[in-house]
Amino acid sequence: MKVKEMYNILKVKKLPRLLGSVTPSFCLDDCLATYAATVDVEYEFAYMDALRTVYSSNKSKAVGIGKSIDFNILVEENLANYVGIKREKLSMDANEGLKQIQQEFDRNVAFQFTILGFECPWDWRYQVIEAGAHSLYVSRWDEERQELECVDPYYDRQQVFLPYENYVKGFQYLTKITYEPCEKYNPEQVLKEKLQHLLEGGQIATLKEMAEDINVDFNLELEIDQYDENEFFDMNEIQNRIHINSAMKELSHNRVRFAVMLKKLARKDSDKRESLEKLADDALYLAEKWDSVRMMLIKKVFARKTSNIAEYLSKKMKDVVEQEEAYIQKVIRVLEGKKNKLKESEVSTKGEDKGEIHFANLKAFFNNEGIGQYGSKTADFNNSGEYFINDKFPSGNKVFCKDTEFSLAQKQEGKADNIACSKQVISIEPGYYTKISFLGCSEWGNYKEDVGITYEDGTRESYRIELSDWMPNLEFGQPQNIAFTSEKAVVLMNGKLVDTEECNIYIAQIHTKVNKRIANITLPECINMHIFAITLKERG
Incomplete structure (x- = not known):
């Protein structure tokens, strides 16, 4: 396939956004996915070394931890060996790169170039953030417009033009890409x-x-x-x-x-x-x-x-x-x-969660004051001075949330009222509990974490719970596991109290059907996840 033909039929393809979030590395992944789709190969096996991380302890003492981590996950090597895609990074300046593109335009070659986002007119960093690069394909040089015609998979641009001046100022390097079928492998x-x-x-x-x-x-x-x-x-x-x-x-x-x-x-x-x-x-x-x-x-x-x-x-x-x-x-x-081996938690038993309920005593583990009167000088739920407003929070009461009853501690100004999770081990009255419910929320993001369940015989299992941010990102819709809504005090970085906002408390539940008595619960290692109450229901 000639490169002219390739660019005519090339359709943008992206690496799946499996978590919904996006990082700058996606532009490289999207370029790879687009080229691989064009030549009809499975690029995903280039990521077989994706868990590889190299760290230099000696280097960290001089330049810091962040600069001492090497993320060479061998993508280029794996592409050549297991996919058949060869990528050659060319050492040349912007004008030499442009000449190279024009010279090899009629051959079976594709060119990906990397430019500073600061000089890419449609990049989010354009003329704002100087650091950070962006990768895309160049399809041809438009002599009349004095611009490069490009294909930008990351931004879903099938055709976009980059002015020559921006190309020269932001040019980082050029990558030459070819394909040749590789040997079969397992x-x-x-x-x-x-x-x-x-x-x-x-x-x-x-x-x-x-x-x-x-x-x-x-x-x-x-x-x-x-x-x-x-x-x-x-x-x-x-x-x-x-x-x-x-x-x-x-x-x-x-x-x-x-x-x-x-x-x-x-x-x-x-x-x-x-x-x-x-x-x-x-x-x-x-x-x-x-x-x-x-x-x-x-x-x-x-x-x-x-x-x-x-x-x-x-x-x-x-x-x-x-x-x-x-x-x-x-x-x-x-x-x-x-x-x-099949976990015992996956083995069905006859009992159902229709028995008595028990409230875990958490008071000794409270380490965060997240509830306060409006204008409180001591409450600080999220390390930024913000907190739940006591009048809008059912402190000291029993509340029903999604068919589950919780008992909330009585609020006292200046006293902790919830647990910022850090692997606390909560001893409970041993019992055959089939459902354990957690009332809480997270701050600074949504978190999925593992809760440890220890049985009287010493065996242990892990169950995953999720608690969303108390201020959810509504772009992704309202979370489904809201227990009740509340209000929080909005505080500026200078400590000035300016307003209130609606916020959420959530419920997370785990179901265990193991025929063993549970002795204790180990909370996650995540200080951004907070627990206000825990309810346990016995098997009937």
């Missing part, structure tokens, strides 16, 4: 070997070392460009100037890439399809976990509550790394054809 075998190498090669140990370094050596002056502890940050400034924030975004996005690859693999193997689809969903959960580490960092910096930031980040990261290690082992077992 993707499951290759993937298994790659994952085994991750475990045996010290991948998990490297991530654990990074978590420990955060606790010991974390330095905001190294992590944030031009850091000033007295500066009030704009949200965009925080995200663009914190190197470790960019690193966490990439860690999260790579787990999305891995999920996309597993979903493709599932469609090729009917015997393992169900297991691989479930593993793809679990990879998305890991992506959300890494993103929750990032949001914890952003929250602390934005709210200027940085005294214990290293401790919180380290604890959360260690929790995520442990889950990722178990996940990789699970994927390997499935690829080997070994079925995971």
Whole structure:
């Protein structure tokens, strides 16, 4: 296929937005997906090394944690070996690049170029944010207009024109792309070997070392460009100037890439399809976990509550790394054809959740004052001085939410009234509980986290719960699990109380049908997730 023909039939294709969120890396993924669709190959297997992360502890002491993480997930190598797409990054300036494009225009070659978003008229960073690059295809040079005609998959632009002046000012590099069919291979075998190498090669140990370094050596002056502890940050400034924030975004996005690859693999193997689809969903959960580490960092910096930031980040990261290690082992077992043992929580029993209810006593674990009278000087739910208004919150009462009764603690000014989750172990009256309900919400984002259930015999299981942000993003619709609405005090960064806004409290439930007595509940490692009450219902 000639490149002229290719650009005539090329239709924009995107990497699936499996989590709904978007990162700058998607522009590269979308370019790859578009080219692969044009030459009819499965690009997804280029992401078989997406869980690969390299970290240099020695380097971090000089330049910071964020700049010490290498995200070479071997996409170029895998594209050549397993897809047949070869990408060659050319060392030349903008004008030399343009000549190269014109010289090879009639050959079986495509050209992707990377430009600063600051110089791309339709990019969100145009003339606003100097850092950050964007990738797209050039299809031809329009001599009359003195512009490059481009195809931009990320922005769904089948045809868009870039002025020559912008091209020269923003040019970063040019990538030459060709395709030649590669030898057949067994993707499951290759993937298994790659994952085994991750475990045996010290991948998990490297991530654990990074978590420990955060606790010991974390330095905001190294992590944030031009850091000033007295500066009030704009949200965009925080995200663009914190190197470790960019690193966490990439860690999260790579787990999305891995999920996309597993979903493709599932469609090729009917015997393992169900297991691989479930593993793809679990990879998305890991992506959300890494993103929750990032949001914890952003929250602390934005709210200027940085005294214990290293401790919180380290604890959360260690929790995520442990889950990722178990996940990789699970994927390997499935690829080997070994079925995971059926969890006892998946075994049906005769009992139903029609028995007595019990209210967990949480008072000893309360560590956050999230409710206050309007104008309160002590309440601070989200580290930004905002809180639920007591008159609009049913403190000290029993409330019914979705057929479940909760008992809320009596509010006292200056006293904590909820739990910011940090793996607290809640001892309960042992019983055969079939339903456990949590009343709470999150701040600084929506969170899915694991709750641990420990039985009297010492065995333990994990169940996933989700609590949305108390101020939901209505672009994605109203959350379905709202328990009741309330009001919060709106406070500016200078501490000035300015208004009130409607907000939500949610209910999350887990169902266990194991014929064992539950002894305690371990809350998630996520200080942005808050629990106000827990109700347990016994089997009838």
